Amino acid sequence: MPIIAGLLLATLAFLSFSPGKLHQNDPGESPAAQEIWVFYKEQPPSMETQAIVSEFLEDYKDQYTIEYRLITDPEEKQTLEVLGISPDHLPIAIAINGKTSAMIDGEKIVFVNFPDIMHHIGRHKGNWTLNDLGKVLDDNALLLDENPVIKNQPGGSR
Helix, strand or coil, X not given: CHHHHHHXXXXXXXXXXXXXXXXXXXXXXXXXXXXEEEEECCCHHHHHHHHHHHHHHHHHCCCCEEEEEECCCHHHHHHHHHCCECCCCCCEEXXXXXXXXXXXXXXXXXXXXXXXXXXXXXXXXXXXXXXXXHHHHHCHHHECCCCCCECCCCCCCC
């Protein structure tokens, strides 16, 4: 149990990192980590979306460490819950520097569930686009400090 508590504290410490543009570092200091976590399931619509997102993220691989994580992995389920996302009925989610939402043009965008290009599936519709993702990756100041709590229901409603 102490190991789990330590891991949880370490995860919470990481998530408290306030993202923004890289700050100017003192000489010899390494830059702040820029990370993208793409959570997906080994199911056709989720894997199709993951492939589209992966191709899109190619342009950002020099600026970010990009990790693809299986939602069904027990460790990743725990990570998702710390991020405020229930892994149940979740097809895909993206965290940028530990944050899952942004304010873009006055609208709260949450990088959870299917992006607009996958809405033909008819369930688990998110409110984000690849364009939204690109805007946030180009300007981390758009990220919101608080991650919304997301819990999907069977069939795709929240």
